[in-house]
Amino acid sequence: MYGINGKKFRRQYKKSLSEFKDWNQRSHAEDWIIFPENCSESLSIDEVALSEGELYTVLTSKIARGKKGSIVAIIKGTKSEEVIDRLLKINRKIRLNVKELTLDMAGSMKLIAKRCFPSAIQVVDRFHVQKLATEAVQEIRIKYRWEAIDTENEILKQAKAKRIKPEIQVFSNGDSRKQLLARSRYLLYKSHDKWTKNQAERAEILFSEYPNLEKAYNLSGKLRRIYNQNTLKSVAMLKLAHWFNEVEESGFKSFSILKNTITNHYNDTLNYFEKRSTNASAESFNAKIKNFRIQLRGVKDKAFFLFRLSKLFA
Template sequence: MHRKNTGWAGVKRIGIDEISKRKGHQNFATVIGDVEAGKLIEVIDSHQQEDIIEILKQQPIEVRAKVEEVSVDMWGGFPKVVKKVFPNAVVVIDRFHVMKLVNEELNKIRRQSGVSDRGSKFILLKNGKDLTAEEKTKLEEILKRSKRLGKAYEWKEEFRAIYEQPLTVEEGKRQIQGWLDQARVVYSEASTTIRNHLDGISNYFRNRTTSGAMEGINNRIKLIKRQAYGFVNFNNFRERLLACFSD
């Protein structure tokens, strides 16, 4: 059955994400949002690749052909969905998911280095340019204790700085490859994942598209869920969500 949904008109950049349907359950729905407008355009009662493709293909090809960029995390299924459903779109791996990957490995290195001071994790993961004078002093003390942690922190900041520059896709790709060649000695896990998704990560530099708007959409969905005390019927839940975002 064709799913009535007019939210797709003229949409060029979308984000695909997942939400848990019930708290504490590994039971996910897939959320599609217009990242430019910050609006929800579809909710799918599945996290399975084939189900997502089947539902999205119910939109006319002329609508799907207008989508130019799809921002996703590095979950294996989403890029395949984009390829099957949106013929003219490129996959953009969300920069915040990539930075999260680097930060998680940095935090692991912090623990391995025996740094457990109160607030040390926060200071190491915070953007260096946003640190207060007091935090900078604390950071210097922390980094003196471990050469490996010091290099890891330096490379984290270098990686973040790449994203801040006005680069072309090719320039961005070259800079990330250069970073990988150096940083892999410390960031073994993150560098492997980044290398495997390098094209999608580099596509960020086309238009600096991110899934940032998806966080706002997901937070609003959670609020609607709480206000409704949960939905037994998914179709009713979907209709309610789409109606709330069409205001």
């Protein structure tokens, strides 16, 4: 449109206009960039893939709300020793001022938080816990679906051998058993009050055929409601204890594993009910990085990509 060669303009921007060549963090940008001045009392830590599945640990400030001043550090890799070594470059006095750090349940993240921000309360993100609960429900659904596929294959095989029309059960909504289990995927993610008319009909058939699936769905829903209710930490402890009992009575292995996972991170999980802080800001920032990466159609020069990120968010 302006008679300018795109490749030439991009090259000029990188080498001259952007001041990238004079950037004080250019020499180590591919491995780490740090902005201690953006450190606040409340931080979030998570991981994100920049290109080709290469993971980076991202530390962000909640106060900046995903805008300028958000990036505290972006460090290549997720190994706790390497990340800790980089974060310790931030002045100890600044690190001691951090009062809260939201994170997932990864052991490496918890070690990083403990070593680098000893004064901070660790808060396990509620959405990671809820995600495990919904995945536990889906695991049960998938198990039943494979059984339904196997049964249908056997019916087709026998019908073919006998040269007769296969008798495949079809429910009142028009779904076969295999289709019922496949099409129920999304309704199991949602609360029952958000189901559409068709989803409600499908759920009624599904739960009448598979009572265990209904029991698992209700367990996941109860955990969600514990988090959604604006309760005190002591009340949440009591409700979680009741939920643990229901999990034990259900006999579901996947939920038993989830219960043990929550137990192993019990105090950090309960810390959510102090201020109801989540890792949503970190997830949102990760989405911005991915969107920026898509606009550039991938990342070739990681140092320059991180320079541009820092211009926008640091």
